[in-house]
Amino acid sequence: MPLLGRFLQPAILFAACYTLSMKKKTPPVSRYAKSEALFAKARDLMPGGVSSPVRSFKSVGRDALFIQSGEGPAIIDVDGNSYIDYVMSYGPLILGHSHPAVQAAVAKQISHGSSFGCCSASEIELAAMIRQAMPAVEMIRFVNSGTEAVMSALRLARGFTGRSLIVKMAGGYHGHVDSLLVQAGSGATTHGHPSSPGIPESVTANTLVIAFNDLPAAQEVFTKFGPQIAAVITEPIMGNIGVVTPQAGYLEALRKLCEAAGALLIFDEVMTGFRVHPSGAQGLLGVTPDLTCLGKIIGGGLPVGAYGGRRDIMNLVSPAGPVYQAGTLSGNPLAMQAGITTLRLLQETDIYQRLEVSGKLLEDGLQQSAQATSCPVSVQRCGSMITPFFSPGGTAVKNYADALTCDQAAFAKFFQVLLDGGVLIPPSQFEAWFISAAHTEKDIKKTITLAEQAMRAAMRT
Numbered sequence: 001m002p003l004l005g006r007f008l009q010p011a012i013l014f015a016a017c018y019t020l021s022m023k024k025k026t027p028p029v030s031r032y033a034k035s036e037a038l039f040a041k042a043r044d045l046m047p048g049g050v051s052s053p054v055r056s057f058k059s060v061g062r063d064a065l066f067i068q069s070g071e072g073p074a075i076i077d078v079d080g081n082s083y084i085d086y087v088m089s090y091g092p093l094i095l096g097h098s099h100p101a102v103q104a105a106v107a108k109q110i111s112h113g114s115s116f117g118c119c120s121a122s123e124i125e126l127a128a129m130i131r132q133a134m135p136a137v138e139m140i141r142f143v144n145s146g147t148e149a150v151m152s153a154l155r156l157a158r159g160f161t162g163r164s165l166i167v168k169m170a171g172g173y174h175g176h177v178d179s180l181l182v183q184a185g186s187g188a189t190t191h192g193h194p195s196s197p198g199i200p201e202s203v204t205a206n207t208l209v210i211a212f213n214d215l216p217a218a219q220e221v222f223t224k225f226g227p228q229i230a231a232v233i234t235e236p237i238m239g240n241i242g243v244v245t246p247q248a249g250y251l252e253a254l255r256k257l258c259e260a261a262g263a264l265l266i267f268d269e270v271m272t273g274f275r276v277h278p279s280g281a282q283g284l285l286g287v288t289p290d291l292t293c294l295g296k297i298i299g300g301g302l303p304v305g306a307y308g309g310r311r312d313i314m315n316l317v318s319p320a321g322p323v324y325q326a327g328t329l330s331g332n333p334l335a336m337q338a339g340i341t342t343l344r345l346l347q348e349t350d351i352y353q354r355l356e357v358s359g360k361l362l363e364d365g366l367q368q369s370a371q372a373t374s375c376p377v378s379v380q381r382c383g384s385m386i387t388p389f390f391s392p393g394g395t396a397v398k399n400y401a402d403a404l405t406c407d408q409a410a411f412a413k414f415f416q417v418l419l420d421g422g423v424l425i426p427p428s429q430f431e432a433w434f435i436s437a438a439h440t441e442k443d444i445k446k447t448i449t450l451a452e453q454a455m456r457a458a459m460r461t
């Protein structure tokens, strides 16, 4: 036996080492394996594998994630990875994922039917809630998306004024409306097509582009074209190049220029409406537009949009007036119920104060991380919308031209480290992150800790 043992022991040792070394050579299973498999299938069926470009994660060097569920501040992918989520469906989920009250309202409504092609009382209820919060929205028309809201508001502005020209901001993104896909932010910039092919020059010939926060540029455009300008459309706080707030007096000056020229001022509050303040950016900043475009939060996470404003203008919309606009699913009761429940909860609680506290905590933490790592970052925030810009020297971003100077390779690395560590942010430098009422102090502190590691990694790119 001792003799056998002398031969057996080395043999067993050899076998163990061999097995271990073979194991080492087997490639590890990716923690995103199921998402990767789904993305491969999706790419065969859908352009870029997605239903909307920013979801592809292409610009940050990753494959799309496929999501299984969301709960509160967390989103869980099909591989079971859980992330603290700051995409929050790009804004609508101010209460967090799967809020029980919103779920209950939608479930109750669906038991009565999902769409009628006829009027339902819930449209009146939501319209009244919006008007109470935003007095400038004297009348409203519900549609199904922010894109539709803007497209319809532009038609109305042209119908009301009898003029053709629309002024927009460089980097402003108002959905994929033909005439406004000129120097457009959000996914259009992320994917390198700020002015899309497929749009005839005759359509964009009526669009004038100026820089946000550049008052002399606005004055000049009105001096040259004033009597032909139907409307100026702007996000009052830009969110589609990342968060950029207006400089003191800028929106007020736009208001005056429009009034003097007989043009309309349209605020695209699809992102900021009910997000930055209970009365939207117009309430926060004290500037009243003629027309307002809404979406996202007013649908509580279901597809919705709306445009509204002065009664004399809105009464031109068909069938009250001749400006035609329609939609089979517009004002559908499911979205109305989700919106009503969301707005009711926003009214009844101290959510905006809590969001401000969370936002400030994240802002301060990201700034400290930037200092600790000597990573040049400008952290820009309004309430629960925030963007850390990887700008040269960490200088403030005040318009589209500034945003374009940001270090996208550093951002991509930052994104990847956050993702792998369990924090999901929008996969683009040109988007806002959204904090919800469900995010806890612990979530935010975890984000800050990870952000420091991510900035350190970004510095090495």
Ligand code: HOZ
Binding pocket: 052, 053, 054, 055, 090, 173, 186, 187, 239, 240, 431
């Ligand atoms: N409108 C969203 C915020 N920029 C982007 C979402 C998307 O394009 O899918």
